[in-house]
Amino acid sequence: MKISEIRHSDLVFRRIQAEAEGFGLEVVDQDFERPWGGFLRFSEDCLPAFFDAYWQGVDTGKAHGRRDPKVLLVAPAQRLSLQLHHRRSELWRVLDGPVLVIHGPDQKNLQEDVLFTGDVIHLDCGEMHRLGGNLTSWGRVAEIWEHVDPANPSDESDIVRVQDDYSR
Secondary structure (H helix, E strand, O other), rough: OHHHHHHHHHHHHHHHHHHHHHOOOOOOEEEEEEEEEOOOOOEEHHHHHHHHHHOOOOOOOOOOOOOEEEEEOOOOOOOEEEOOOOOOEEEEEEEOOEEEEEOOOOOHEEEEEEEOOOEEEEEEOOEEEEEEOOOOOEEEEEEEEEEOOOOOOOOOOOOOEEEOOOOO
C-alpha cells in the first residue's frame, strides 16, 4: 500500500499509538471506528507513565480510588454526544487544541468553553458534557476516569447520551 492510499485518519491513529508505545503505555482498549474519531484506553498500571507523558506540571488531585487513563482523538468539525456518566467523573487536559467543551448540570444551563493546548477541565459525575474538535485539525485530549464506586467501575457502557449527531 502506498502512503498516498492511507487515509489521513489512519495516520493520526498510528501516530498516537506509536507515541503511547514510546511512553511505555499499555493499551487495553481502543476504538478508531467512532464517527467522531476514536480513543485509546490504557492500563491503570500505566498511570505514572501517563502522568509523566501528558500531565507534567498539572495537579491531578489526590487519587480517591481507581483511575483509568485514556486519550481521545476528535476529527476536524466532529463532536462527541452530549452525555453524562453515573459511575465516573472525568479530568481532561487538551493535548492538541483548540477544542470546544460544552458542559453543565442540565440542558438549560450548559456553557461553552474553548480550551487550548495545556488547558484542564474537571467534569463531575452526572455533569452533562460534550467535546468537539475544531474545524481544521484533529483535537486530542488526555482523559482520566475517576470511578465513584470501586466495586462497580465505569466502562464504555456508562454513557447516557442526551443528544447525538450520529443517532446512536
